[in-house]
Amino acid sequence: AMLFMSIPAPAERSGPDNQILDRCIRQIAGGDREGLATLYQLTRSAIYGFALSILKNVDDAEDITQDTFVQIYRAAEQYRSRQKPMAWMLTIARNLALNRMKDRGRTLPMEAPDLSALDRQSQVTPEDRLVLESLLSLLGEQERQIVTLHALTGLKHREIAQLLGLPLSTVLSKYHRGMKKLQKAWKEAQ
Numbered sequence: 001a002m003l004f005m006s007i008p009a010p011a012e013r014s015g016p017d018n019q020i021l022d023r024c025i026r027q028i029a030g031g032d033r034e035g036l037a038t039l040y041q042l043t044r045s046a047i048y049g050f051a052l053s054i055l056k057n058v059d060d061a062e063d064i065t066q067d068t069f070v071q072i073y074r075a076a077e078q079y080r081s082r083q084k085p086m087a088w089m090l091t092i093a094r095n096l097a098l099n100r101m102k103d104r105g106r107t108l109p110m111e112a113p114d115l116s117a118l119d120r121q122s123q124v125t126p127e128d129r130l131v132l133e134s135l136l137s138l139l140g141e142q143e144r145q146i147v148t149l150h151a152l153t154g155l156k157h158r159e160i161a162q163l164l165g166l167p168l169s170t171v172l173s174k175y176h177r178g179m180k181k182l183q184k185a186w187k188e189a190q
Contacts, residue, residue: 018084018085018086020038020042021039021042021043021085021086021089022081022085023035024036024038024039024042025039025072025076025079025081025085026076028072028073028076029076029077029079036069036072036073039069039072040069043086043089044065044069045152046086046090046152046153047065047068047069047089047090047093048061048062048065049148049151049152050090050093050094050097050145050148050149050152050153051064051065051068051093051096051097052148053144053145053147053148053149054094054097054098054101054141054145055097055100055101060097060100061097063100064093064096064097064100065093067096068089068092068093068096071092071096072089072092075092084159086153086154086155087155087159087162087163090149090153090155090163091163094163094164138181138182138185139178139181139182140174140178142164142166142170142174143174143175143177143178143181144178145164146160146164146171146174146175146178147175147178147179147182149163149164150175157171157172157175158171
């Protein structure tokens with residue numbers, strides 16, 4: 001099935017259960033690697049997708065995803081549950097991604113996204129790759145991050161606004177604008 005087609009309608013969208021994620025983070029804080037494995041399984045795609053939406057480079061996004069889980073492992077004892085574990089993890093990923101960009105002395109890359117490494121991932125079909133490439137190239141930076149966060153993590157628009165430090169009205173308008181662009185591109189591709 002196509003990635004674009006598999007994005008659930010807003011009413012159905014939900015990320016991993018916060019209580020389960022909180023429990024995993026508590027297990028990690030207690031030194032339990034099983035908790036880390038479960039957390040990784042439940043949230044890897046969301047963290048990877050978010051990192052990719054910022055960096056537009058598959059290899060960098062993979063690195064940041066791994067680094068995020070290392071940071072989660074190290075910081076688990078400091079985590080205080082406010083029923084927002086996904087926002088906490090995505091904040092770590094965002095900070096790592098922004099640091100990666102700063103270290104390379106660049107803002108967002110202007111070149112076309114490098115998606116060649118996706119071919120090595122058996123779960124990604126050529127159709128998924130094309131849709132992802134379209135997502136990255138058609139949308140502006142904030143649109144890309146907002147659409148990706150909403151589609152992959154189940155975060156509400158208000159939570160995305162807090163995470164990205166944007167007004168809620170901006171998040172809503174950029175989300176709707178981004179979705180219109182994707183829908184138009186999808187219709188034209190049919």
